[in-house]
Amino acid sequence: xxxxxxxxxxxxxxxxxxxxxxxxxxxxxxxxxxxxxxxxxxxxxxxxxxxxxxxxxxxxxxxxxxxxxxxxxxxxxxxxxxxxxxxxxxxxxxxxxxxxxxxxxxxxxxxxxxxxxxxxxxxxxxxxxxxxxxxxxxxxxxxxxxxxxxxxxxxxxxxxxxxxxxxxxxxxxxxxxxxxxxxxxxxxxxxxxxxxxxxxxxxxxxxxxxxxxxxxxxxxxxxxxxxxxxxxxxxxxxxxxxxxxxxxxxxxxxxxxxxxxxxxxxxxxxxxxxxxxxxxxxxxxxxxxxxxxxxxxxxxxxxxxxxxxxxxxxxxxxxxxxxxxxxxxxxxxxxxxxxxxxxxxxxxxxxxxxxxxxxxxxxxxxxxxxxxxxxxxxxxxxxxxxxxxxxxxxxxxxxxxxxxxxxxxxxxxxxxxxxxxxxxxxxxxxxxxxxxxxxxxxxx
Amino acid sequence: xxxxxxxxxxxxxxxxxxxxxxxxxxxxxxxxxxxxxxxxxxxxxxxxxxxxxxxxxxxxxxxxxxxxxxxxxxxxxxxxxxxxxxxxxxxxxxxxxxxxxxxxxxxxxxxxxxxxxxxxxxxxxxxxxxxxxxxxxxxxxxxxxxxxxxxxxxxxxxxxxxxxxxxxxxxxxxxxxxxxxxxxxxxxxxxxxxxxxxxxxxxxxxxxxxxxxxxxxxxxxxxxxxxxxxxxxxxxxxxxxxxxxxxxxxxxxxxxxxxxxxxxxxxxxxxxxxxxxxxxxxxxxx
Numbered sequence: 169x170x171x172x173x174x175x176x177x178x179x180x181x182x183x184x185x186x187x188x189x190x191x192x193x194x195x196x197x198x199x200x201x202x203x204x205x206x207x208x209x210x211x212x213x214x215x216x217x218x219x220x221x222x223x224x225x226x227x228x229x230x231x232x233x234x235x236x237x238x239x240x241x242x243x244x245x246x247x248x249x250x251x252x253x254x255x256x257x258x259x260x261x262x263x264x265x266x267x268x269x270x271x272x273x274x275x276x277x278x279x280x281x282x283x284x285x286x287x288x289x290x291x292x293x294x295x296x297x298x299x300x301x302x303x304x305x306x307x308x309x310x311x312x313x314x315x316x317x318x319x320x321x322x323x324x325x326x327x328x329x330x331x332x333x334x335x336x337x338x339x340x341x342x343x344x345x346x347x348x349x350x351x352x353x354x355x356x357x358x359x360x361x362x363x364x365x366x367x368x369x370x371x372x373x374x375x376x377x378x379x380x381x382x383x384x385x386x387x388x389x390x391x392x393x394x395x396x397x398x399x400x401x402x403x404x405x406x407x408x409x410x411x412x413x414x415x416x417x418x419x420x421x422x423x424x425x426x427x428x429x430x431x432x433x434x435x436x437x438x439x440x441x442x443x444x445x446x447x448x449x450x451x452x453x454x455x456x457x458x459x460x461x462x463x464x465x466x467x468x469x470x471x472x473x474x475x476x477x478x479x480x481x482x483x484x485x486x487x488x489x490x491x492x493x494x495x496x497x498x499x500x501x502x503x504x505x506x507x508x509x510x511x512x513x514x515x516x517x518x519x520x521x522x523x524x525x526x527x528x529x530x531x532x533x534x535x536x537x538x539x540x541x542x543x544x545x546x547x548x549x550x551x552x553x554x555x556x557x558x559x560x561x562x563x564x565x566x567x568x569x570x571x572x573x574x575x576x577x578x579x580x581x582x583x584x585x586x587x588x589x590x591x592x593x594x595x596x597x598x599x600x601x602x603x604x605x606x607x608x609x610x611x612x
Numbered sequence: 613x614x615x616x617x618x619x620x621x622x623x624x625x626x627x628x629x630x631x632x633x634x635x636x637x638x639x640x641x642x643x644x645x646x647x648x649x650x651x652x653x654x655x656x657x658x659x660x661x662x663x664x665x666x667x668x669x670x671x672x673x674x675x676x677x678x679x680x681x682x683x684x685x686x687x688x689x690x691x692x693x694x695x696x697x698x699x700x701x702x703x704x705x706x707x708x709x710x711x712x713x714x715x716x717x718x719x720x721x722x723x724x725x726x727x728x729x730x731x732x733x734x735x736x737x738x739x740x741x742x743x744x745x746x747x748x749x750x751x752x753x754x755x756x757x758x759x760x761x762x763x764x765x766x767x768x769x770x771x772x773x774x775x776x777x778x779x780x781x782x783x784x785x786x787x788x789x790x791x792x793x794x795x796x797x798x799x800x801x802x803x804x805x806x807x808x809x810x811x812x813x814x815x816x817x818x819x820x821x822x823x824x825x826x827x828x829x830x831x832x833x834x835x836x837x838x839x840x841x842x843x844x845x846x847x848x849x850x851x852x853x854x855x856x857x858x859x860x861x862x863x864x865x866x867x868x869x870x871x872x873x874x875x876x877x878x879x880x881x882x883x884x885x886x887x888x889x890x891x892x893x894x895x896x897x898x
Contacts (some may be wrong), residue, residue, distance in 0.1 A: 264861045267652050285864070288654070380756075381844055434756035436845040437736050577863025581672070581847070588846035595846075597680070611863070 218541050220513045221250040225269065225276035227262030228326065228498055229255045230464070235535040241526060242517060249513060250361055266290075269283040277506045278514045280498045283572035284407035287314070294322040295511050296506040301519045307561070312402050314499055323499035329539035330480075330557035330566070333457030337477045339363065339454040341368050347481050351489040360430055363454050373605065375454050377447035378427040380435035383584020385457060386424055388571040391429055391583070392493055393483045394420040401568030403495075409573075412608045415600050416485075421597050423483065425458065428591055435485055436589045436592055445469060457483070460553040464536060467551070480556045488567060492560040495569025496540060573612035582607035639877075640708035651864065672847060673872060674860035675877075676855040683762065683851065684830035684883075687769045691826045692758070695777025700807075702778070717775035722771065728839025732766045735760070735840075758848035761841045765849060768836050773829065780820055784797050784818035786884065787894045820891040824884055830889070831880045852876050 203523070203570070226235075232255040238253040256262040263286055266279055270293070275357050281290055297303050298321045303311065306325060314323040333356075340347050343366060345359045363375045379385050394416040399406040414420065428435055437524055445463045447453045449469035456462075467472035482492045502514045521527040522541050531537045538554045538561075549555045560566055583604045591597040595603070646663055664676075698716050702709045719727065727845040734791040735754040743751030754760045788811060796806050837843065843850035847856060850858075856876065861868025 252789075261861075271653050272841040289651075381842070434753035434754035436754070577858065577865075579856055580862050586843070588844060592845055 193452060203261045218509060219250070221252065222510065222517060223276040224278045225256065225266060226256045226278075226500075227256055227266075227279040227282065228497075229257040229279065230461075231535045231537075234530070237534065238521065238530045241530075242520060246417045248518070251517070251518055262530065265349055268539050275503055275505055276508050277589060278518070279501055279503065280326070281501045284313070284573075285576045287322070290501060291322075293501070293503050295502040295514075296504075297321045297324055297502060297515065297518075300324065300515045302522045302541060303545060305523060307540050307542060310496055310540045313496070322444055322502045324522075325496040325500040325540040326500065327496070327531075327535070327539065328494055328540045328557060328561055329459055329497050330492050331457070332465055332480045332482045332492050333455050334448070334450060334458050334462065334478060334480045335455045335551070336372075336448070336453070337479050338451070340370060342370055343454075347479055350481055351484060352486065353419070353426075355485050357426060358418075360426060361454075362432055362467050370454070371451075373447070373452045374432045375430040376427045376432070377438060377443040377453040377456050378431035378435050379438045379440050379443040380428070381437055381439040383580050383588070385440070386587045387579035387584035388452060388494070388574070389459075390424060390427075390483070392569060392571045393485050393567060394423075396493070396567050396570050397488070399570045399573070403568070403570050403571065403573040406590060408571040410609065410612055412605055414605065417597075417601055419486065423588070424591075431496060432467045436588055442477070445516050449473065450530060460538065460551070460557050463551045475552070478552060480553055482560075482567075483523070485567070491567045492557065493569060494557055494561045494566040495572075500560030502591045575608055578604075578608055578611055582611070629768050637703060642870050643874055645867050646874045648867055650867040650870070651858075652866040655867070663813050663868050664875070666868065667871060667875060672850070673852075673855055675847075676850045679762070679849065680831060680851045682764060683769075683833075684827060687766050687830045688823065688826045690766060690770050690772055691738045691777055691830075694774040695822060696781050696815075698774060698778040699781030703782055713778075716778055719774075720776045722772070724833075724835035725839045727768060727772055728836045731764065731771075735764050743799050746788075755841055756875065758844055758845065761849035762844065764840060764863055765833075765837065766842055769830065770838070773826065778792055780816050780822050781815060784815040816891070816895040820888060820895065823887055823891055827887055828880060828884050831876075831883070 187406070224239075232253070235255070236253055237254055243249055243251055253394075256265045262280070263282075266276075267289070269275060275293070276470070279290075281287055281294075285318055287294075296317065301319075305320045308329075310325045311321055311330070314325075315321050337347070340359075340363075343359075343363050345362060348360075350356050350359055359528050360375050361372065361425065367375075395406075395412065398413060398415055399409060402513050432438060432453065443456055444458060444465050448456045448458075448462075449466045451473070460480070463474060463478075466478060480492075482490055485491065499520055500519075502511055504511070506514070522531060523543060528539075528544060528547065531539060532544065536550050536554065538549065538558050548557050574583070584599045586595060586604050586607075590597060590600040637793055645655070647660055649657050649659055672833075702716070706712065722730075732755065739751040739754045743749065755764050792810055793806065794812075796810055801809070832853055833851060834857070837849070837851050837854050841849040843854055852872070853876075856869050856872045858869075859872060860866050863869075897898045
């Protein structure tokens with residue numbers, strides 16, 4: 169009898185814990201109180217002493233806590249401003265929640281937007297930001313995608329990001345390969361074969377860890393290298409394109425095959441976290457196709473390795489050797505439905521974040537952003553991968569990101585699964601291409 | 613009399629109100645939107661049956677529907693067999709039966725999303741490690757092929773839900789009058805005969821309930837699907853619920869996704885109601 173009670177109590181405790189956890193989660197869901205802020209300042213004329221509350225909703229959860237710290241700093245300096253931040257994670261979820269809030273009338277004052285499709289849908293809510301200092305200081309080219317024909321700037325870039333082949337310097341050194349010398353596919357293939365021939369001596373499991381489970385790695389990033397020039401490296405052109413031709417499909421295929429053939433098996437269930445955390449950061453593979461965003465993870469796993477043993481080279485492309493794909497993943501938009509004083513306060517906050525000394529320090533050292541604004545020339549960029557991306561973009565040796573202009577859902581539901589079917593031997597390459605082209609056409 | 617009617621309505625109104633507000637009204641709104649070009653924010657045109665015509669040609673939807681059927685068929689059988697076996701086990705005179713009941717029920721307390729990730733780890737890492745150790749090839753590469761993805765989902769589903777179904781069967785097993793069993797014993801019935809001719813017919817209402825629950829939950833499974841396989845490889849393990857969510861939220865075709873949901877609603881309703889109708893007929897009254 170006693171025993172039974174004991175277990176039922178345990179069970180009760182267990183479920184109570186579950187309940188509590190569920191309640192805790194609720195706090196993260198955008199509350200209804202955020203929207204009230206708009207009403208408070210509606211009656212003022214926007215005098216500087218006016219109390220203004222800014223609600224921010226953004227889709228990059230990785231820097232949520234640092235962003236909140238920065239906002240706190242701003243609130244301490246400007247007691248009349250209060251900032252309420254909601255960060256919602258990863259890609260599609262964010263935009264759904266954003267549109268939900270808009271249709272519920274609970275509109276944030278500042279929100280993040282990514283890609284032409286989101287811009288098109290939010291077009292009527294975007295204020296003109298041409299008069300901000302940040303717009304004037306934005307690096308050349310970074311506003312191209314958000315400038316309308318009449319010169320109106322509708323959004324401001326978050327930061328720059330870039331990707332390529334991230335390699336383990338120690339392995340390359342031991343194998344006697346100079347990664348900086350690799351600029352063509354043939355160079356790469358030769359290096360891969362050299363490493364593959366000495367896996368035991370180099371004490372690694374395979375050359376690559378290719379995450380076949382992640383549709384975006386081959387579907388967005390790898391394909392971008394071979395599709396970008398079809399669309400003149402312009403995301404808007406890709407977005408407007410009725411079809412895609414895969415002019416350089418053969419090169420795409422051999423680059424994919426190379427990574428798959430020399431990867432850890434089974435490729436199709438290998439995911440991002442295995443690729444980065446398990447295989448690369450623990451020195452099990454020589455090369456992964458990823459971007460500067462993996463740095464914090466690498467640093468967490470092994471700071472010494474991250475600091476000294478990690479390099480990045482571009483994905484070789486004939487005619488555009490040594491060009492790194494660099495792009496802007498997210499933009500800030502300011503809600504044009506907010507009243508004038510709030511819009512002004514939002515602009516001031518963004519200017520302060522990217523251009524004041526405190527803000528710049530935060531952007532570089534806390535956010536670990538690669539700045540997309542002028543005025544950071546003398547500052548040290550925090551990590552070696554970001555430094556590489558910044559160097560390439562400063563030299564202008566970049567390939568534009570067009571994958572945000574692919575038809576909505578194309579990568580996740582059509583192209584990505586097709587590539588997986590090709591890897592799994594369920595589809596031939598030509599079927600894969602034909603299928604993906606017709607999917608593009610039907611989605612456009 | 614009048615008073616009674618008033619209190620009747622007083623008690624029932626909040627339920628009816630909230631039910632119609634959060635269930636019935638949205639269902640009808642959903643039907644309505646599936647005939648429009650709704651994009652989540654607003655709609656401009658009525659387009660009639662366009663979405664439904666398009667559905668007929670949507671091979672991915674057909675494939676996920678077929679996958680869901682197969683999954684539901686297998687998991688309903690396995691779940692009920694497992695649930696009943698566990699229930700028989702823990703109502704027998706085992707010393708550890710109370711402990712076992714708790715243990716078997718436990719997985720049901722863990723959320724589907726987390727369970728999916730736990731089992732993903734087991735299938736991919738633990739299975740691979742065991743395979744390396746024992747040299748059994750069948751343990752390698754789980755979740756990287758459609759077949760292993762399918763069985764992975766079935767195993768996960770059974771592991772999570774069997775305990776819950778067990779509880780339902782326990783309730784019915786304990787409701788069987790002792791004297792019936794006793795008289796069967798006196799008549800010299802074997803354990804199998806007792807189970808087949810006495811216990812089995814008497815727990816028929818339990819079948820109705822459990823079949824209904826397992827059928828509808830197997831059809832509507834989403835979070836386990838999302839976290840275990842994510843529909844991969846190449847969308848081969850994508851179930852209907854996931855197909856609908858992807859259409860609506862990742863391809864941003866809200867109205868089209870809604871029309872899929874309407875079709876799915878009718879299919880699930882048809883299956884569940886037919887099943888309840890037939891099982892009801894089999895039930896016996898004492």
